[in-house]
Amino acid sequence: MHVGCWAHARRKFVDAVKVNRDDAAAVQMVLRMDALFVVDRAARKEQMTVEERLALRRQHAEEWAEEIHQECRKLMPSVLPKSALGKAVGYTLNNWPKLRRVFDYAEVELSNNLAENSMRPVALGRKNWLHVGSAKAGPKVAAILSVVESCRRLDVPAKEYLLDVLPGIESRKLSEVARLTPANWSAARA
Numbered sequence: 001m002h003v004g005c006w007a008h009a010r011r012k013f014v015d016a017v018k019v020n021r022d023d024a025a026a027v028q029m030v031l032r033m034d035a036l037f038v039v040d041r042a043a044r045k046e047q048m049t050v051e052e053r054l055a056l057r058r059q060h061a062e063e064w065a066e067e068i069h070q071e072c073r074k075l076m077p078s079v080l081p082k083s084a085l086g087k088a089v090g091y092t093l094n095n096w097p098k099l100r101r102v103f104d105y106a107e108v109e110l111s112n113n114l115a116e117n118s119m120r121p122v123a124l125g126r127k128n129w130l131h132v133g134s135a136k137a138g139p140k141v142a143a144i145l146s147v148v149e150s151c152r153r154l155d156v157p158a159k160e161y162l163l164d165v166l167p168g169i170e171s172r173k174l175s176e177v178a179r180l181t182p183a184n185w186s187a188a189r190a
Contacts, residue, residue, distance in 0.1 A: 006036055006099060007111035012088035019084040025075055026085050032071075035064045040110050050106035062103050069096060150182045161185055 010033040016026035039061040043053035072089045079086040092099065102108045151158035165180050178184065 005111055006033060006102070009033065009088070009092045009095065009099065010037075012084075012091050016084035016088050023085060025071070026088065029068060029071065029088070032064050032068050036061045036110055054103075054106035058103055065100070065103065068092065072096075147182065154182050154186060156182045156186045 010030060013026050013029040013033065016023060017030060020026070036057075039057055040053065043056050048056065069092075072092045075085070075089050076093060079089055081087070081090060102110055147162075148158050150156075151161055161182055165185060169180075172180070179188065
């Protein structure tokens, strides 16, 4: 499922404010988007489940989102498409169905910053890994990094996990593979 990122939309309106601090429309959009994040911050502070957070979003943030959409539709005919505000409005309207998914699916985050930050070391190291061995090595490195990142996110000791799972992996049956994921491995040890 592809989702839009409210943080990216907000950033584009912040950029429009930087270009023209007197642009009331851009300032108002940033404030409306900030309200969306305040709702999610409150849900995290209260340690709500994702379903409770979704209900809170629908109750308090969906109205803000609809205002954002309506305001973007009003602004579109009056802004230059290549201007900072025009780009922000265009991004928001073009990605509207994706941005709306935060009100349909409990697990969808307003921002993909967590995913982007977790992949930053991969992006920074990419140039260094160009000579990793062969064309076949890239997918293998990606798979290993994915497993290590899953371990990190789940607080599973990656070294211990890999030392336990990798030896003899070639002789395991395909039906056993699901039990080898970091989450299932950790649950079995608990």
